[in-house]
Amino acid sequence: MVDTFSAVIQRPNLLTFVIIFLWGFYIMVTRYNLVKKLIGMYLVQTSVIYFLVSISAKKGATVPILFSATESVQAANYANPLPHVLTLTAIVVGVATTGVGLALCAAIYRRYGSLDEQEIIERLE
Amino acid sequence: MIFSFEIPLLLLLLVTAAGAILVKDLISAVLLLGSYSFFLALVWAWLGAVDVAFVEAVVGAGLGTVLFLLTLFGTAPKDTRLRRPPPSLVTLIVFPLLGVLLLFTANDLPEFGDPNSPASVHISPTYIEQSYQETHTLNVVTSVLMDYRSLDTMGETVVIFAAGIACALLLRRNA
Numbered sequence: 001m002v003d004t005f006s007a008v009i010q011r012p013n014l015l016t017f018v019i020i021f022l023w024g025f026y027i028m029v030t031r032y033n034l035v036k037k038l039i040g041m042y043l044v045q046t047s048v049i050y051f052l053v054s055i056s057a058k059k060g061a062t063v064p065i066l067f068s069a070t071e072s073v074q075a076a077n078y079a080n081p082l083p084h085v086l087t088l089t090a091i092v093v094g095v096a097t098t099g100v101g102l103a104l105c106a107a108i109y110r111r112y113g114s115l116d117e118q119e120i121i122e123r124l125e
Numbered sequence: 126m127i128f129s130f131e132i133p134l135l136l137l138l139l140v141t142a143a144g145a146i147l148v149k150d151l152i153s154a155v156l157l158l159g160s161y162s163f164f165l166a167l168v169w170a171w172l173g174a175v176d177v178a179f180v181e182a183v184v185g186a187g188l189g190t191v192l193f194l195l196t197l198f199g200t201a202p203k204d205t206r207l208r209r210p211p212p213s214l215v216t217l218i219v220f221p222l223l224g225v226l227l228l229f230t231a232n233d234l235p236e237f238g239d240p241n242s243p244a245s246v247h248i249s250p251t252y253i254e255q256s257y258q259e260t261h262t263l264n265v266v267t268s269v270l271m272d273y274r275s276l277d278t279m280g281e282t283v284v285i286f287a288a289g290i291a292c293a294l295l296l297r298r299n300a
Contacts, residue, residue, distance in 0.1 A: 007231040014234060016135045018227045020142050026220055027146055030212050035151050035197065039158055042189065043142055046165055046181075057172040058245060059238040064173070064265040069257055075250030076240055079173035081265040082249050085274060088266070089281045091180050095189050096288035102196040103295040109200040 013054035020047035032117040034105045038098060045094040049087045056080035130171060138164050152202050155193040162186035176266045 008015055024043030031037055056079050064081035066073060109115055112123050141161035148154045162185040170178035235242030252273070253265055260268040270278055 004229060004232055007234075008228050011231050011234060011237050012131060012135055013237050014228070014231055016138060018224055019139060021227075022220055022224050023142065023146060026212075026216065029216055030209070032209070033151070035193070035200075036154070038193075039145055039154060042158065043145070043161075046162070046185065049177075050165060050168070053169055053172060053174045053177055054237065055235075055242065055244050056174065057238045058240040061173060061240065063175045064253065065175075066253075066257055066263045066265065069261075069263065073254045073257070075253045078253050078265065080245045080249045081252060081269055083244065084174045084177050084266045085269045087174075087177050088180050088270060089277060091177070092184055093281060093284050095184050095192075096285045098189060099192050100288050100291045100295075102192050103292040106196050106199050107295045115201050 013051060017047050017051040017054075020044075020050075034108065034115045034117065035102075038101050038105070041101070042094070042098055045090075045098075049090055049094070052083045052087050052090075056083040134164065134168050134171065138168060150203060151197055152194065155190060155197065158193070159186050159190035162189065176264075 020043055024040040024047065027040030028037050028044070031040070058076065058079055061077055061079045064078045064084065066078070105115060108120065112120050114120055114123070138161065141157055141164055144157040145154050145161055148157060162181055166178040166182040166186065169175075169181060235244075239245075252269060256265050256268040256273075257263065260272045262268040262272070
């Protein structure tokens with residue numbers, strides 16, 4: 001138990017990820033306003049991406065752009081580029097899906113005149 | 126170096142995320158979400174992921190905030206429900222349990238900034254050391270994104286195209 005606690009304190013990236021992920025997920029489940037749910041979804045997406053990128057960090061390393069083309073390259077001097085590539089794709093796709101969700105919100109508002117989940121359900125019946 | 130700027134930046138991240146969640150007025154919440162995106166870009170730039178930071182600042186903080194604001198100006202900018210019923214028992218049990226489970230994995234994860242973490246020793250040194258000979262690009266992220274994994278990038282553009290078509294169909298005037 002004490003071991004786990006000190007391990008969590010030594011990994012603040014994990015702690016931040018867990019707090020934002022769970023809070024965003026909780027907002028998605030409990031709030032009734034559809035835009036608020038999308039804000040929670042955005043927080044969940046970005047927290048997972050943040051955790052992936054934080055794994056790529058190395059102590060004493062710099063950005064993954066090579067200094068010179070002629071000298072031999074030491075991999076320990078540059079941050080791990082592979083999580084960066086994966087998350088570049090994930091950010092753009094995440095914003096695109098959020099855009100589709102917002103377009104759905106606008107269409108729902110035009111049809112039912114509300115963004116509140118309960119009111120929409122009442123008007124459906 | 127790793128711990129000097131980290132704690133204040135992560136606290137700012139948490140505070141802006143909390144603001145985006147707790148504020149009642151949805152336009153203020155969306156603007157706080159934009160500032161959260163900018164702080165996230167700052168954290169990433171400081172972790173060495175400059176390309177990701179650029180994309181987050183432009184696409185996440187810029188385009189995402191604009192999309193949220195456009196939707197809110199077209200619809201209701203207030204959260205009309207001032208009083209919510211208390212959350213159900215299932216959520217009160219499941220979410221703390223999930224949090225404890227996620228934090229329990231901390232023992233097995235590599236330390237923050239560890240150069241010998243499994244993600245950094247398996248294949249990524251090969252990409253860093255070989256990419257200039259093979260692609261003649263100094264930026265390793267660009268060479269992986271546009272050369273080794275260019276088919277994935279094409280799939281990404283297909284997803285964005287599909288999302289654009291879906292938005293256009295949903296927002297037709299006479300839908």
